[in-house]
Amino acid sequence: MDQFDLLVVGSGPAGRRGAIQAAKLGKKVLVIEQGKRVGGVSVHTGTIPSKTLRETALNLSGWRERGFYGRAYRVKQEISADDLRRRLLITLDHEVEVLEHQFARNRVQHIRGKASFVDPQTMQVVKDDGEVVTVSAASILLAVGTKPFRPDYMPFDSKTVLDSDELLDIEQLPRSMVVIGAGVIGIEYATIFSALDTQVTLIDPKSTMLDFIDKEIVEDFIYQLRDRNMKLLLGQKAEKVERQNGKVELTLDNGRRITTDMVLFAAGRMGATDTLNLAAAGLEADNRGRLSVNPETFATKVPHIFAAGDVVGFPSLASTSMEQGRIAARVAVGAIAKEPPKYFPYGIYAVPEISTCGLSEEEVKERHIPYECGIARFRETSRGHIMGLDTGLLKMIFSLKTRRLLGVHIVGEGATELVHIGQAVLNLKGTVEYFVENTFNYPTLAEAYKIAGLDAWNRMGDIKSEL
Structure with a gap:
């Protein structure tokens, strides 16, 4: 039986970040991945494929240029499924290659196979050829992700x-x-x-x-x-x-x-925990296959077993899963783990994009915080005109008492990139004056922050700055 310091089940965002973090601390790490290639759901069926599909669709359809050239405009008149898949395969190959290189560079061992618990510190791995390998570890990180919820009443046929x-x-x-x-x-x-x-x-x-x-x-x-x-x-x-x-x-x-x-x-999606034989480890999942963890350490009720990523539920983001995996790995191997910043961005890669960070207006009202909002529409920026945008909205919420930014919310082109400016100001406890007094590149969509900041500043009253 092989003995490891940390055993990681799953090589998605939480698993790979956790494995690499433990390896960087000099620990012996094994990653078990049941898929054909490393990367997990994020690389093969979730985050990366859907975002690649989105980018390909917007490019080939000419969507971003329709504000100038009309709704009938297309870069490619007849778009096929093969057109979408071609770029997808190139992207996935690159992601897998990068991840395999990271594992090799950090001396993270990995094997393919289906893992299940034998006891709280031992797992068996059934490989594709039927060979069974038994491994044990001082600590175990479950980063198995999720799979689509498939109710019996839905006549799935993979085609229609x-x-x-x-x-x-x-x-x-x-x-x-x-x-x-x-x-x-x-x-x-x-x-x-x-x-x-x-x-x-x-x-x-x-x-x-x-x-x-x-x-x-x-x-x-x-x-x-x-x-x-x-x-x-x-x-x-x-x-x-x-x-x-x-x-x-x-x-x-x-x-x-x-x-x-x-x-x-x-x-909905289900935690991919049904094949882990959790009972042998003293664990059980909820009715959606998810595991309950300490939100600060990501430890389950069995102290040396941790879980991170989508399998622990909301927010189920690749970005937050990576941080959860890193924190869990540090705790698992006895290293100090700092709590991440309070505010993280949430991105929805729809068409148009939505991204948000901090408190919503509804949450501010529930907390009875006196507030004011500032709004900018992308069409108010010169960059928006250059890009042909007639939609897009950036909203910021400020405390009337402290003048600090409480939340930033964006819908429109580039929202998932723009939100990081607001995220930084939130975590650094910045005020409305930051947006009013600072210079933004011109012309950019980021200029919307200054417009929204001025909108809020004009409404807030009790001005202490001299402009």
Whole structure:
């Protein structure tokens, strides 16, 4: 039996960052990955593929130039599934190559196979050829990620009724698509295919979407979706889904019927813990396969077993998963782990992008904090005019008492990049004066921060600065 300091199950963002961190501290580390290649869900079916698909769709469709050249403008008139897949494969190969090099450079060992617990400190790994390897470790980090929720009543066939993992392998682009689930994944894919001129209908039993995002941003986002003829059937449930003559027919709970070429079921994901034999380690998952952990150390109820990444639930971001994996690994091997900064950015790679950091206006109201908002629209910036943008919104919320920034919320082109300026000011406890008094490159979309800062400054009163 091989003995390690840290055993990591899964090589996604949490697993690879945790493994490399422990290795840099001089520990003997083994990563177990059941997929054909390292990288986990993030590289092969989640974060990287969906964002690559988005970028390819926007480039080939000419989406970013339509503000100037009209909605009929396209870079490539006939876009095929192969066009989308070609760039995807190049990107994935690069990601895997980088990760394998990182493992080699840091002397992280890794094997392919399906891992399960034998006892709290021992796991067996069944390789593809049937060979069984037994390994043990002083500490174990579970970073197994998630898999799509696939209810029995949904007639999945990988062609006309698919989950989000299967969507990447479609043979041709559908003329029409129904997306069930208005969560982050459903919204991202719905808007990407809408940008490719697929007729998209989005269905969700809830009457609202993205409830953790500032309401004003969501309202602007919904307006943009409806403006380009996406159908949003919120507060409605698909009670029956049937395949008929190469099409799919859906019957909603209000009796409405919809016929479409393809259905994407994206109503949630499950922690990929069902094959781990958690009971042998003294652990159990919730009804969605997720593990409960200490939010500061990411230790489970079994002290030497840790969990990080999507398998522990919200926020389920690649960026936060990396930090969770790093912190968990440091704690696991007895190193000091500093708590990460309070505010982290949340990015939704829809079309348009949404990104947010800090408190929403609704949260500020709940805390009874006196506040003021500043808003800038991208069309107010010279860069926005150059890019042909007639949509896009940046909103900042400031405390009236301390004048500090409380939250920044953006919907529009480049939102996931722009948000980091606000994130830095938030974590450094900056005030409205930072945006008013500092110089921003011109012309840039970042100038929207100055416009929004001035908007808030003009409304706040009790001005102490002299401008």
